[in-house]
Amino acid sequence: MFNIRISRTVMFALLCAALLPGLALAHGMSEAEKQAIIDGGNMSYLWLGATHMLSGYDHLAFVFGIIFFLTSFRDIAKYVTAFTLGHSVTLIFATYQGIQLNYFLIDAVIALSVCYIAFSNLDGFRKYLNVRPPNMVAMITGLGLIHGFGLSTRLQELPLNVDALLLNIVTFNLGIELGQLMALVVMLLVINVWRKRESFQPFSLMANYSLILLGAFLFFMQMHGYSHLDDKKTSVAETQEVALPAKADTEWRNTLELTLPARGEMEYKLKMAQGKTLEYQWQTGGTELFFDFHGEPTGDADNFQSYRASSSDSASGAVETPFAGTHGWYWKNDSNSAVTIALKLRGDYELLNK
Numbered sequence: 001m002f003n004i005r006i007s008r009t010v011m012f013a014l015l016c017a018a019l020l021p022g023l024a025l026a027h028g029m030s031e032a033e034k035q036a037i038i039d040g041g042n043m044s045y046l047w048l049g050a051t052h053m054l055s056g057y058d059h060l061a062f063v064f065g066i067i068f069f070l071t072s073f074r075d076i077a078k079y080v081t082a083f084t085l086g087h088s089v090t091l092i093f094a095t096y097q098g099i100q101l102n103y104f105l106i107d108a109v110i111a112l113s114v115c116y117i118a119f120s121n122l123d124g125f126r127k128y129l130n131v132r133p134p135n136m137v138a139m140i141t142g143l144g145l146i147h148g149f150g151l152s153t154r155l156q157e158l159p160l161n162v163d164a165l166l167l168n169i170v171t172f173n174l175g176i177e178l179g180q181l182m183a184l185v186v187m188l189l190v191i192n193v194w195r196k197r198e199s200f201q202p203f204s205l206m207a208n209y210s211l212i213l214l215g216a217f218l219f220f221m222q223m224h225g226y227s228h229l230d231d232k233k234t235s236v237a238e239t240q241e242v243a244l245p246a247k248a249d250t251e252w253r254n255t256l257e258l259t260l261p262a263r264g265e266m267e268y269k270l271k272m273a274q275g276k277t278l279e280y281q282w283q284t285g286g287t288e289l290f291f292d293f294h295g296e297p298t299g300d301a302d303n304f305q306s307y308r309a310s311s312s313d314s315a316s317g318a319v320e321t322p323f324a325g326t327h328g329w330y331w332k333n334d335s336n337s338a339v340t341i342a343l344k345l346r347g348d349y350e351l352l353n354k
Contacts, residue, residue, distance in 0.1 A: 086144020
């Protein structure tokens, strides 16, 4: 009977994993979302933090594993506080200092943390490794630090206000904690109701084996995304852009200098008809910026198309516009100094930023 239950558990876990392929690589924000953050003011960070936690399946799976076998309020408060302190420290510190790590690798480690907590719940260290399990409070705190880096990568995609940077970060973190608290209440209600039933034992096995398989699935999905990251950038550049030969300054239609403030951001747009060619070149003189070269169709700003997104101190190429609308760049400066962008343009366009 036990083997039958385990087999059903594994099959259920595989089914859950099969339903989640679209979640593993969910990153990025549209320009409309960024503008909504700006328009909403500081309270928008609170709302975004709460909704990010409530939709953060990897973070929620980890919290679910933490509280699964806890029955006393003291233990629940102790372990959840350890996780909260861990992710709050790195969320605030990494964002304030502008520390950016590859989100695929961070999310891969977070996926392994889900496997870890479920393996510990199944007493895997004693049963399968014949060793004493590590101190749970210390491990949860340490894994919480890693989760904080994952949350920070999300926050650093937003248009943070350099003049209210710490307030933006703290408000986002408060939203994270509110979202976690709401999810925690629901989890505890479900687990406590089920704990009184005879089916709780097979349910506990099913749930924790499912967490292990889910964590493994998310890990491989993130590593797949990481391994193909350069391929995706190359394919976009090959299909949308071509390298340009060196040109004298007199050959460019416009030569501009744009100043990007420390830890600031900027968008520069051109209005172009469909099928027109834009040639460009920009450089900063050494400071690396994150940039997204993209277009937005007229009347449909939410459906923008990214031609190229990367981090560099320069870029050049040409693009034939696939639709009529605005086309241009979003730059983000994570350094502590202002940066001057030397931008050169040629083609059939109308400058929107005078």
